[in-house]
Amino acid sequence: STGSVSASPESYDESYLIPVSIGGTTFHLDLDTGSSDLWVFSTQQPASQRSGHTAYKQTGTKKSGYTWNISYGDGSGAKGDVYVDKVVVGGVTATSQAVEAATSVSSSFTSDTDNDGLIGAAFSSINTVSPQQQLTFFDNVKNSLSQKLFAARLRYHTAGTYDYGYIDSSKYSGSIHYVPVNTANGFWEFTASGVSGSSIADTGTTLLYIPDSNVDAYYANVDSASYDSSQGGYTFDCDESLPDWTVTIGSGSITVPGEYINFAPVSGNTCFGGIQSSDGIGFNIFGDIFLKATYTVFDQTQSSPRLGFAQG
Numbered sequence: 001s002t003g004s005v006s007a008s009p010e011s012y013d014e015s016y017l018i019p020v021s022i023g024g025t026t027f028h029l030d031l032d033t034g035s036s037d038l039w040v041f042s043t044q045q046p047a048s049q050r051s052g053h054t055a056y057k058q059t060g061t062k063k064s065g066y067t068w069n070i071s072y073g074d075g076s077g078a079k080g081d082v083y084v085d086k087v088v089v090g091g092v093t094a095t096s097q098a099v100e101a102a103t104s105v106s107s108s109f110t111s112d113t114d115n116d117g118l119i120g121a122a123f124s125s126i127n128t129v130s131p132q133q134q135l136t137f138f139d140n141v142k143n144s145l146s147q148k149l150f151a152a153r154l155r156y157h158t159a160g161t162y163d164y165g166y167i168d169s170s171k172y173s174g175s176i177h178y179v180p181v182n183t184a185n186g187f188w189e190f191t192a193s194g195v196s197g198s199s200i201a202d203t204g205t206t207l208l209y210i211p212d213s214n215v216d217a218y219y220a221n222v223d224s225a226s227y228d229s230s231q232g233g234y235t236f237d238c239d240e241s242l243p244d245w246t247v248t249i250g251s252g253s254i255t256v257p258g259e260y261i262n263f264a265p266v267s268g269n270t271c272f273g274g275i276q277s278s279d280g281i282g283f284n285i286f287g288d289i290f291l292k293a294t295y296t297v298f299d300q301t302q303s304s305p306r307l308g309f310a311q312g
């Protein structure tokens, strides 16, 4: 089988949401290659906590005694219990998918009423369900796909797609260049030339986080840029045109247009940069600011997983 689903950006491309059918109800979920839980708002939450969201009514079969509890790097989190239900994404069906129903979520999820939960697409080794880890949607369907892969084509300020089971050559230019993935930490982890340390391809992170040295070198070419500790990152005049950022990954090179690196206004005519420091995180995060310049293939067709990058 193959399928494709639209990925619609929230304001300022803060995240990209896809329609997912669970037990016949459509939820709008954040497809996150940086985590591995499929969780949804549910009627088990206090009504005030789920106001404005589509909530799961536990249509599936309960996995008695199973729980989940996830914390994200930005300090947000959620927890709840577990059901098994039919999940469809872009026409691709998992007949018995673990659906993690929330009993509580942190305030940033409650306040983002466009988002009804997450569908994790990192490796199942970091799924948080206890006492038995559960498989991601991709792990559940990959054997039924024409090719064991999915591909992200996020776009700047407009809807993109996730393709399942096939590569759409109309969505990129040049060639797809592949690099090996280290799965030891459960992420789509790879090495980028000229960017020290490990990097992860993470659709669930908004910005591009790279080492201080790379960040400082980039903003040295932005006259109005400075590090603003009150904003927690580099800011600049919204009207300043920004340089492109180019990186070599394997035998290929990807260029992020400068326009994409103006993330959003933070106050008046001051804007927050899309490139920020990864120092303190433990690895670099190639989030949406980078991914929206690419066609990225999350590939398990070989004996070992690999990532493919092409210019979008």
Ligand SMILES: N#Cc1c(N)n[nH]c1N1CCCC1
Pocket: 030, 032, 034, 035, 072, 073, 074, 075, 076, 118, 202, 204, 205, 285
């Ligand atoms: N922080 C963080 C984070 C990440 N590195 N990948 N996905 C994340 N989130 C998904 C929902 C909230 C944060």
